[in-house]
Every structure is written in C-alpha cells, then in structure tokens.
Amino acid sequence: MTWDWQYAWSIMPALLSGVRETFVVTLAAGALALGLGMLIAVAGWFAPGRVKLLVRGFVELARGLPILVLLFFAFYALPQYGVVLSPYTTGVLVLGVVYGAYCSEVYRGGIVSLPRGMWDACAALNLPRRTTWARVILPMVVRNSVGALGAYIIVIYKQTALLVTIGVPVLLTTAQTAGYASYRYLEPYTLAGVLYLLLNLPSMWMVRALERRVARGGF
Amino acid sequence: MAGSKPPALDFRGVGKAFGDTVVLDDFTLTVAPGETVTLIGPSGSGKTTVLRLAMLLERPDRGDIRVLGESITNVSAKESRRIARNLGMVFQQFNLFPHMTILQNLDLAQRTVMRLGRSAASARSIEHLEMVGLRDKADCYPLQLSGGQQQRVALARALTLRPKVLLLDEITSALDPELVGEVLEVVRKVTAETDITTLLVTHEMRFARDISDRVVMMDEGRVIEEAPPRTLFTKPSSPRTQAFIRRVLDH
Ligand SMILES: Nc1ncnc2c1ncn2[C@@H]1O[C@H](COP(=O)(O)OP(=O)(O)O)[C@@H](O)[C@H]1O
Ligand SMILES: [Mg+2]
Numbered sequence: 001m002t003w004d005w006q007y008a009w010s011i012m013p014a015l016l017s018g019v020r021e022t023f024v025v026t027l028a029a030g031a032l033a034l035g036l037g038m039l040i041a042v043a044g045w046f047a048p049g050r051v052k053l054l055v056r057g058f059v060e061l062a063r064g065l066p067i068l069v070l071l072f073f074a075f076y077a078l079p080q081y082g083v084v085l086s087p088y089t090t091g092v093l094v095l096g097v098v099y100g101a102y103c104s105e106v107y108r109g110g111i112v113s114l115p116r117g118m119w120d121a122c123a124a125l126n127l128p129r130r131t132t133w134a135r136v137i138l139p140m141v142v143r144n145s146v147g148a149l150g151a152y153i154i155v156i157y158k159q160t161a162l163l164v165t166i167g168v169p170v171l172l173t174t175a176q177t178a179g180y181a182s183y184r185y186l187e188p189y190t191l192a193g194v195l196y197l198l199l200n201l202p203s204m205w206m207v208r209a210l211e212r213r214v215a216r217g218g219f
Numbered sequence: 220m221a222g223s224k225p226p227a228l229d230f231r232g233v234g235k236a237f238g239d240t241v242v243l244d245d246f247t248l249t250v251a252p253g254e255t256v257t258l259i260g261p262s263g264s265g266k267t268t269v270l271r272l273a274m275l276l277e278r279p280d281r282g283d284i285r286v287l288g289e290s291i292t293n294v295s296a297k298e299s300r301r302i303a304r305n306l307g308m309v310f311q312q313f314n315l316f317p318h319m320t321i322l323q324n325l326d327l328a329q330r331t332v333m334r335l336g337r338s339a340a341s342a343r344s345i346e347h348l349e350m351v352g353l354r355d356k357a358d359c360y361p362l363q364l365s366g367g368q369q370q371r372v373a374l375a376r377a378l379t380l381r382p383k384v385l386l387l388d389e390i391t392s393a394l395d396p397e398l399v400g401e402v403l404e405v406v407r408k409v410t411a412e413t414d415i416t417t418l419l420v421t422h423e424m425r426f427a428r429d430i431s432d433r434v435v436m437m438d439e440g441r442v443i444e445e446a447p448p449r450t451l452f453t454k455p456s457s458p459r460t461q462a463f464i465r466r467v468l469d470h
Contacts, residue, residue, distance in 0.1 A: 121314035125328040126303050
C-alpha cells in the first residue's frame with residue numbers, strides 16, 4: 001500500500017474540522033482544569049482537617065483512576081441515573097476534573113514553596129487576607145507555575161484523543177471516520193499524528209517563552 | 220507630661236522557643252515614643268525574633284508585649300490587625316512583590332488598608348518615592364532595580380501607611396557595600412524629620428552610633444546591657460559586649 005496524495009488531500013477538510021474541535025475541547029477542559037485546580041488548592045488550604053482529607057481523597061482518586069474508566073462511567077453509567085450529558089460535555093468535564101486535580105497539586109506546591117518573606121510582607125503591610133491571596137499569593141503562584149500548568153494543558157491536548165471512544169469529533173475521531181469510510185488507514189492516522197505534533201510544538205515553545213518571561217520578573 | 224504617654228514598645232519578660240531552641244528568655248525592653256533604639260548582638264541571639272514578635276508575625280510563649288500601651292499578647296485576630304496598623308517593618312530581603320510595579324507595590328496597602336482611591340493612593344506613592352529619590356522608577360518592576368533601590372522602595376512602602384513604630388531588621392545586610400549608604404541615608408532622614416519610633420537591628424556600628432538614642436546589646440535571648448551609643452561603644456560594661464564590639468569593628 002503506497003501513500004495516496006490525492007486521497008490524503010481529500011480528507012484534509014474533515015481532519016481540520018477535527019483540529020478545530022480538539023482546540024475547543026482543549027481550551028474548555030484546560031480552563032476548567034486551571035480554575036478548578038485553583039479552587040481545590042485554596043479550599044484544601046483553608047479547610048479544617050476532615051474536609052482537607054476529603055479534598056485529598058478526591059485529588060488522589062481523580063489522579064489514580066484511568067481516564068477511560070471515568071469517561072465510560074460518566075458517559076454510560078450516569079445516564080442510568082438520569083444524568084445525561086452530551087459527548088462534548090462529558091469529555092470536557094472528565095478531562096477538566098482529572099487535570100484540575102493535577103493542577104491543584106501544582107498550585108499547592110507553589111503556595112508551599114513561596115518564600116516566607118512574601119507572607120511577612122503582606123502581614124507587615126497589614127493586608128487583609130483576601131488581598132493577600134488575590135493580589136499577592138495566587139498571582140505569584142500562577143507565575144511560578146506557568147511551566148508546569150502549561151505542560152498539563154499540552155497533556156490535555158494530547159489526551160483529547162481519548163474522546164474518540166465516546167464519539168466527540170476531535171482530530172483522532174475524524175481520522176478514524178475517514179479511515180472507516182475508505183478502508184485506507186495510512187493517510188488519516190499519519191496525517192492525524194503529524195497534525196497533533198505540528199500544533200504541539202508551538203505550544204511547547206510558547207510555554208517555554210512564557211516561563212522565561214516570568215523568570216525575568218515583572219509581567 | 221512625663222509618664223502620660225505609654226511606651227511605644229514594651230516587652231515584659233518575653234519568652235519564645237522554636238521547638239527545643241529557646242530563642243528569647245525573659246526578654247525585657249521598653250522603647251519610648253519617638254526614640255530610636257538599635258539592637259546589636261551576635262547572630263542567633265534573637266534580634267530578628269524580637270522584631271517579628273512586635274510586628275505580630277510570631278506569638279510569644281511567655282510574658283507580655285505592649286504596642287503603644289496595648290497588649291498584643293492575648294488579643295483576637297481583629298484586634299491584632301488594628302494594633303498592627305501602628306507598626307511597619309522592613310526586612311533584610313526587601314520582600315517587594317515581584318509581579319507588581321514599584322507604584323503598585325506602594326499603592327496596594329494604601330488602597331486596601333487605608334481605603335484610598337486610585338489617584339489619591341498613587342499621589343501619595345509618588346510623594347514617598349520622591350522622598351527616597353526613586354520617583355523615576357515608579358513603573359519599573361522590583362527586579363529591574365539594584366538592591367539598594369529595592370530596599371529604599373521597601374522603606375517607602377512601609378512609610379506610606381504612616382506607622383508610628385518602624386521595625387528595621389538588618390536592612391542593609393543583603394546589599395553590596397557601595398549601596399549601603401543610600402539606604403541608611405533614608406533611615407537617617409526619616410528618623411530625624413518625623414517623630415516615628417524606630418527599633419532596628421544593624422551591624423553598621425557607625426550608623427548605629429550616629430542614629431540611636433540607645434543601643435541594646437543582646438546575647439542568648441536576653442538584654443545584656445543597654446546604654447546611649449557613646450557609652451556603650453566606648454566603655455561597655457559587660458565583657459561580652461566588649462568582645463562583640465571589638466569583633467564587629469575588626470571587620
Ligand atoms: N521560625 C523559626 N523556626 C525555627 N527556628 C527559628 C525560627 N526563627 C528563628 N529561629 C532560631 O532562633 C534563633 C534566633 O534567631 P533570630 O531571632 O533570627 O536571631 P538573630 O536575628 O539575632 O540572628 C536562631 O538559632 C534561629 O535558628
Ligand atoms: Mg536576624
């Protein structure tokens with residue numbers, strides 16, 4: 001079987017629509033992960049002992065279970081209890097929650113490793129707790145965590161491929177559909193791989209550039 | 220008039236330990252309003268801890284600490300916040316917020332603690348930057364400034380809140396020698412031109428001699444000796460003070 005350029009060209013529009021969907025899912029799940037992760041980290045910080053344990057349990061569970069198990073559970077088991085979610089919503093929620101758990105660990109580490117001097121400065125200026133967290137602690141933590149958080153967004157981007165199993169039309173799904181339609185698999189999967197990679201490299205460069213920028217201070 | 224005003228700072232038999240390390244042991248010291256007092260003593264003698272206790276960054280294990288006549292030892296979080304409003308502290312490592320411009324560093328507490336509007340806060344910030352000679356750096360970020368400039372900003376930031384008591388913990392120790400003078404000059408100006416009370420820790424003995432009303436020698440968590448600078452530096456009564464001063468002056 002040899003590479004067929006004409007066929008490859010003909011499936012490109014379908015693949016590109018998959019790229020767009022992959023982007024949308026990545027952005028939605030990524031935003032959810034970043035926000036939820038922050039919420040989990042801050043809640044875990046302030047929560048009394050028992051609630052803290054609960055939060056930790058949740059984080060360990062989300063990180064410990066295979067994503068596919070959660071995905072199938074949400075997509076096939078939940079409807080039996082009346083919770084019916086679209087494939088898109090299911091995919092975004094599961095990826096967002098799982099990587100929210102990962103991100104919460106990044107934030108937590110960031111909070112713990114913030115120099116004591118920052119807390120001292122806030123206290124010496126008598127800043128209210130809200131201001132201390134909203135204007136000093138969390139902005140600094142986010143800046144110090146740009147690299148790790150960006151890396152997780154890139155992982156989410158790759159993991160959207162899992163959503164092929166519940167029929168979200170992400171890049172891998174569109175490649176699979178094209179393959180089934182013509183019984184030619186070389187071109188769709190090769191192109192899918194190339195597209196995943198092509199979009200991934202610039203994101204990695206962007207994250208690195210962002211990291212360097214933050215390291216220079218300011219920003 | 221004497222006796223009508225309570226001391227600015229009053230430590231009475233204060234004890235503080237971190238785990239098994241006893242840092243302060245029956246520490247007693249009174250600082251009068253408007254007075255400038257310098258703590259000296261070997262590393263580890265508890266000087267920083269004294270300032271951190273006054274700033275309410277740490278809690279004493281024993282004894283009582285009063286700020287402007289009010290005990291800070293057994294008070295609610297809300298009360299301690301109110302009392303802490305009278306205090307300002309500058310640290311060895313500047314502790315400026317690296318993600319904010321110099322102006323934002325100065326504005327933040329004025330806006331959230333003093334509840335000033337944006338323009339009122341910025342106007343005061345600029346005034347304070349002018350006082351430390353850094354008006355043109357308002358829009359820079361801390362890491363773009365030299366250590367000496369950062370520390371002057373930190374002083375300005377602390378002063379924007381009009382503290383009655385200023386706590387300075389070795390504020391020139393992290394600086395290159397050629398940058399020490401510009402920072403001390405600001406302190407000199409502030410203590411001379413205002414009625415602020417200052418409790419400071421420094422290893423700059425000449426500066427301590429010039430600026431202090433009183434110098435307090437600490438060792439192992441206690442006051443060994445206290446006297447006006449001329450007395451303490453020229454004829455210290457304790458052998459430990461004599462040894463310490465000789466050692467510091469040698470460097
Ligand atoms: N937060 C802390 N936890 C444990 N030990 C501390 C802490 N702060 C200070 N110490 C210890 O207390 C002792 C006195 O510290 P410090 O007040 O910083 O002395 P100085 O400023 O005179 O050098 C030191 O031995 C130091 O290691
Ligand atoms: Mg010290």
